[in-house]
Amino acid sequence: MSKSCKGLAMEQIKCLSESDCVRVEKFIQGCAGENNPSIPSECVGLRETYFNCKRGLVDMRAGIRGNKGY
Template sequence: MLRFEDENSQLKDKSPCSGIRADLKVCLLESDCVKIRGKTPRDCLKSGETPVECQSLRNTFFECKRSLLDARQRFRGRKGY
């Protein structure tokens, strides 16, 4: 879902889960809730007016962030990385 201008472009943010965060931002900014209704992405997430793709990206982002705190993930690796 993340689109780059050229193939060699990379995210400036190298933190864990940054790719999922960027995909979620793009999904929210391109949703009808933000474009047509003029709401902020935060308001759209709170009201639940986001498309299914954005909701699944939000859940994946949550799981990725949670895996950073889980000590068992040191052995299994982070989700979405």
């Protein structure tokens, strides 16, 4: 995992582990990929930001400049 996206991944895991979905289902994998209404909007925003960060790692247009490092 890239250093620039690692902080976002940790924040996303922390946010999901504190959500109601994980408290009921008892595992993060079932809640991370779904658009579940019990997931807070902050976690959804973190997921989108993390995906954009990972997308920036493989985007060849930013190859010279590097990832933005959210």
